[in-house]
Amino acid sequence: MARSDVRAAGLPRFLRAFALVLVLIFFLFPIAWIFLMSFQSNEQILRIPPHLLFTPTLMNYRALISGKLITAAGSLDLPFMRNLGNSALLSAASVALSLLLGVPAAYAFARFRFRLGENIAFTLLSFRFAPPLLVLLPLSLYFQELGLANTYVGLIWVYQLICLPLILWIVRSYFEDLSPDVEYAYRVDGHSWWRAFTRIAIPLAGPGIAAAGLLAFIFAWNNFVFALILASADKQPVTVGALAFVTASGIQYGQIAAAIVLSILPTLALALYAQRWLVEGLSLGAVKG
Amino acid sequence: MTLALSGLCKTYSGRHGPVVRAVIDLDLDVAAGEIVALLGSSGCGKTSTLRMIAGFERVSEGTITLAGRRIETLAPHLRGVSMAFEGYALYPPLSIAENIGFGLRQSRRFPSREAVMARVAEIAEMLEIGDLLARRPSQLSGGQQQRVSLARALVRDADLHLLDEPMGQLEPQLRAVLRGRVKAALKSAGATAVLVTHDQTEANAMADRIAVMEAGVLQQCGPGSVLREAPANLFVATFIGEPPMNALPALVVPSGLRPLCAEEVTIALPAVPLPAPGSRVVFGVRPHHLDLGAGALRGTVISQQWLGDQAHVVIEFAGHILVAVSHARVSVRIGETIPFGFAETHVHIFDGENGRALAHGVMPA
Structure with a gap:
């Protein structure tokens, strides 16, 4: 009986691994393909049929990093590294500002009942409903007027539309899951409200804050429309900068692929770093109640 | 007297429902060194009262005086109370010893880490959790966590100890042992305590006086024997006793x-007025x-x-x-x-x- 159990368990395990491999192939194939493309020249990429074997070249990366794009029509300046820097600056600053504003707000919404509280929270969420194109025209007019167009401050401000609702609502639900009694216990033990918030509530909601921050960072990083309209060349993030690869002499697939690989790296690194936090959160969660 | 509640009211404004009057015009005095139990079924207002004393609920009306100070508007950390929570409310990242000793670290009576740990070990021994001090809250059962929460409240040198259902999760036998020990410890320290419970055995065993509450109203407050022998009203009479x-x-x-609906029967009570x-x-x-x-x-x-x-x-x-x-x-x-x-x-x-x-x-x- 026991032996047949083992054998019966062995087969599903094999099947499960097989299914896992299929799923991974399905999801990772585009990324792997882009990774391979980034080491090929445009001619190699456009060969029909495509070849899996090729002599890798670093010319795409060299072009991106040096900022000189050599095409059949001549040499072209390419501010890719600057775009990458812009992306990092805009996303990091937006998320930092959103955390600064959103975490205390989320705590307030979770812990206190106040007049119009629910309405304010919902209004903030509704920023996510509105199609960005709808707000862009009036926004860009106002920004011209205010002198905020094509400034980092202006862009970071607009990025709050993306980051703040996300952080607010995710972190709020984390705070709601934490028993306020732990904070009360800390306060009765002789600590002010502010210390209970910073020493107890924030660390306990840490995993939620990390997850929300990571998600907001990815959304901000991938944003295209706001930056397209509101930023000129020297403030553009990679998403907009990638348009430069569509040149008069054709689309530079190799460089696009290399640009994608380079622009994935920061978010990937951040996600891997934040993962430790997320897992730690799961073990902390077991303590509740 | 140490604690005086006067005209205390708690009203929950019902924005999405009816107004709930959780505590209505409560007057209660607790003398220094006295243990008073708030006894009632769930929803009777006893926990709301306790949380108003601790400062977690805003007082709708009335005053709270503790050790000569009006405290109803003070922040919890300025009130000089300690509290054991029904839901334990332990600090998850800290060990049991750190959890219990947490509130002592600020105290002047325990200047050194050794002094704090000695006191923690003493109180943990009393509550039978001395062997758990190195563990984390997540590794403990509900009953053990509850004793940690109780230890954290008792270890502090507070003007008033608030105990919210402090033994609800314990095994009956352990509960019987700890009731006596906790009461003895409070008495020998001359501590004042307010205990919230729905268990009349616990109230009788631990408290000097029992305050019976129902529907937000204090029905009667007195020693257990008085509640049994001279209940103030029919509610107290039928609530106390099993x-x-x-x-x-x-x-x-x-x-x-x-008796109503009985024509033939008469109960003769010549001696009763x-x-x-x-x-x-x-x-x-x-x-x-x-x-x-x-x-x-x-x-x-x-x-x-x-x-x-x-x-x-x-x-x-x-x-x-x-x-x-x-x-x-x-x-x-x-x-x-x-x-x-x-x-x-x-x-x-x-x-x-x-x-x-x-x-x-x-x-x-």
Whole structure:
């Protein structure tokens, strides 16, 4: 009986691994393909049929990093590294500002009942409903007027539309899951409200804050429309900068692929770093109640 | 007196529902070194009261005075109270020892880490969690976590200890042991405590006085013996004691009491001061004060159970159900009509309209 159990368990395990491999192939194939493309020249990429074997070249990366794009029509300046820097600056600053504003707000919404509280929270969420194109025209007019167009401050401000609702609502639900009694216990033990918030509530909601921050960072990083309209060349993030690869002499697939690989790296690194936090959160969660 | 609640009210404004009056006009004094239990069923306002004293709930009306200071508007950390939480509320990342010693680190009485740890070990020993000090809250059972929460409240040198259902999760045997120890520890420290519980055994065992609450209103506050022998109203009479007091609606007639819906029967109570004939009253007698087999009244046995150390006999009397408890085995058959009676010193008479106590067979000294 026991032996047949083992054998019966062995087969599903094999099947499960097989299914896992299929799923991974399905999801990772585009990324792997882009990774391979980034080491090929445009001619190699456009060969029909495509070849899996090729002599890798670093010319795409060299072009991106040096900022000189050599095409059949001549040499072209390419501010890719600057775009990458812009992306990092805009996303990091937006998320930092959103955390600064959103975490205390989320705590307030979770812990206190106040007049119009629910309405304010919902209004903030509704920023996510509105199609960005709808707000862009009036926004860009106002920004011209205010002198905020094509400034980092202006862009970071607009990025709050993306980051703040996300952080607010995710972190709020984390705070709601934490028993306020732990904070009360800390306060009765002789600590002010502010210390209970910073020493107890924030660390306990840490995993939620990390997850929300990571998600907001990815959304901000991938944003295209706001930056397209509101930023000129020297403030553009990679998403907009990638348009430069569509040149008069054709689309530079190799460089696009290399640009994608380079622009994935920061978010990937951040996600891997934040993962430790997320897992730690799961073990902390077991303590509740 | 150490703690004084005066005209205390808690009203939850119902933006999405009716206004809830959780605590209504509560006056309660707790003397220094006294242990008072707030006893009531869930939703009676006892926990709201405790949380107002601790500062977690805003006081809607009234005042709270602790050790001569008005505290109802102070932040919790300025009130000088400690609290054991029903939901434990331990700090998850800290060890048990750190959890218990947390509030001592600021105290001047324990300047060194060693002094704190010695005190923590002492209190942990008393609550039988001395061997758990190095663990984390997540590794403990509910009962163990509850004792940690209790230890954290008792270890502090506070003006007032607030204990919210401090033993609800413990094994009955351990509970019985710890009640005595915790009470002794509070008494030897001269500590003042307010205990919230729905368990009358716990209230009787630990508290000097018991405050019975119902629907936000304090019904009666006094020692357990007074609540039993001279309940202020019908609610307290039927709430305290197990099984509950028999309550028989009756009409005062010249010769005594006539149970409602019973024309033929009269309960003679020559020694009890009754209101004027024609008044509606409720006649109360505790189950273990009903004597079966002897007496002037007649009832029909409906059921009987032997619970190992006592017998519960249910009898029908004049259309009403009465429960009698006997500590000896009784030999009655179901359907049998038996005589029963009671000592007049053990009856209680309540107003039929508002339930207020009118007379007790035994007047408290």
